[in-house]
Amino acid sequence: MLKNRFLLLYLLVVAITLVFFLSKAIGNEKPTIVVVIKDLDTQYFQLLKAGAEKGFQDFGVNGKVIAPSVDSEEVLQKYMLHNTLEQNPDALIVAPLNSNVIPILKEFQKKSIPVLLVDSDESWENKTSYIGTNNFELGRVGGMLLASQLQPGDRVAIIAGNMSHPISADRVNGAKKSLEDIGIGIAVEKIGLPNETNVVKEVTETILYNHPDVKGVLAVTDIMALGAFESLKEQGLHMPVIGADGINDMIELVEEGELPGTVAQNPYDMGYLSVEAAMKVINGEKVESNIDSGVDIIIKGNAQQRLDFQKKLLD
Known part of the structure; x- marks a missing residue:
């Protein structure tokens, strides 16, 4: 027995x-995939999070999306990456705040954990892939959209952030290329500005005072474009203002006919595509070193559809 x-x-x-x-x-x-992004306070990164979570669901992933708060972003993102490293995920997806996080990413590499960059690229040769926007193309399309509202010989203002950052630099250079090709002059470039509506609003007032011949404004983000638009509206002026990103406030102005259009990134697609690419790598498949999430032109004809889609995701 x-x-x-x-x-x-x-x-x-x-x-x-x-x-x-x-x-x-x-x-x-x-498999476990951790997505570390820049924040969860802005519409843009909330949409990226929604795309990643849809990817978790579709591809059978045990995943999570984390981000620092607005305060002490760089320090907190580094802490989150160190903490994630200790958890030994099967893959890391990260939207780096800057190149200072690369030493931490190298530690993931030492553990043979694939690292995919999303939204913001960095010149780190050992990244598995970059999933995001071609910002030169985004700027080029924005310049073309602005030029379509003007005549050859007209002059415009360009408003941008720090040109040492590749996103601002690429967007400005792309915009200048298409504007100059079509014969639109650059009256003034205001660079090094924070991505804040109120600051850009004040700067736009100065631009219009010093350059009354300006016929349009191109800003490298929609938040900046909204500041320029508010300044023009207060002064009773009407001219095309083109931004970039595709946030809801900007799309609403396009739908209302206040602005001719905007050019949009696709953060939802970025999130989804990054999870899809990470799963391929985990399964031993090769992925492209650069996965372009595309650029959309938003005008009156498609603004409401885009707005409804984004509002549904953000509810």
Whole structure:
């Protein structure tokens, strides 16, 4: 009787062990992917989070999206990356605040954890892939959209952030290329500005005072474009203002006919595509080193559709 009990116990242990290894072999244990982004306070990154979470659902991922608060962003993002490293995820997706996080990303590489960059690219040769916008193309399309509202020989103002940052620099250079190709002059460039509506509003007032011949404004973000628009409206002036990103406030002005259009990134697609790419890497597949999430032109004809889509995701 005792031998039979030991035999049953032995067979039970063997069965449990076989079930465990078989479940891993057939993929019942979900891979873990952590997405570390810049914030969760802005519409843009809320949409990116929604796209990543849809990817978790569709691809069977045990995933989470985390981000620092607005205060002490860089310090908190570094802390989050260190904490994530200790958890040994199957893949890391990160929207780096700046290149200062690269030493931490190298630690993931040492553990053979693939690192995919989303939204913001960095010149780090060992990244697995970059998923995001071609910002030169975004600027070029924005310049074309602005030029379509003007005549050759007209002059415009360009408003941008720090040109040492590749996103601002690429967008400005893309815009200047298309404007100059079409014969639109650059009256003034105001660069190094914070991405704040009130600051840009004041700067726009100065631009219009010093350059009364300006016929349009191109800003590298929609938040900046909204500041320029508010300044023009207060002065009773009407001219095209083109921004970039595709936030709801800007799209609403396009739908209302206040502005001719805007050019939009696709943060939802970025989030989804980054999870899809991470899963391919986990499964031993190769992915492109650069995955372009595309640029959309938003005008009166498609503004409401885009607005409804984004509002649904943000509810």
